[in-house]
Amino acid sequence: MNTLVNCVLLIDDDRPTNFYNSMVLSKHSNFDNIQVKQSGEAALKYLMNVEKGIALKPDLIFLDLNMPAMNGWEFLIEYSKLNHHIIKDIKVIILTTSSDVKDIENSKANSLVEDLISKPLSFPLLNNVIEKHFFVTPFI
Secondary structure, three states: OOOOEOOEEEEOOOHHHHHHHHHHHHHOOOEOOEEEEOOHHHHHHHHHHHHHOOOOOOOEEEEOOOOOOOOHHHHHHHHOOOOHHHHOOOEEEEEEOOOOHHHHHHHHHOOOEEEEEEOOOOHHHHHHHHHHHOOOOOOO
């Protein structure tokens, strides 16, 4: 199958949210290889394995902000320290329930963040992500 987004990394501490978002992504024909990590730390380890060549590099990261231990903003600080050649082509989209104006402003100010969208994922949201960030009309 020819997909637009070969690998997606979901980073969210909530299992039901991850299950739901994984199901939506897996049913959409433009997404393949869904990796789920329940913490920022686990996601960073995964990305270090990408650098070692033992994990698939994500084209897209959906990042939750409100997580214990390491929140989304803290993840982005550590993410920025990874090898530039690994992270340079990865699109990071914050996927959150937050309506905090500060989060919206911070996401716009952070050069690593492509967008901030509201949970949960849906086909219309995914189609918008493809059109806006991959510059292609999605095929369903």
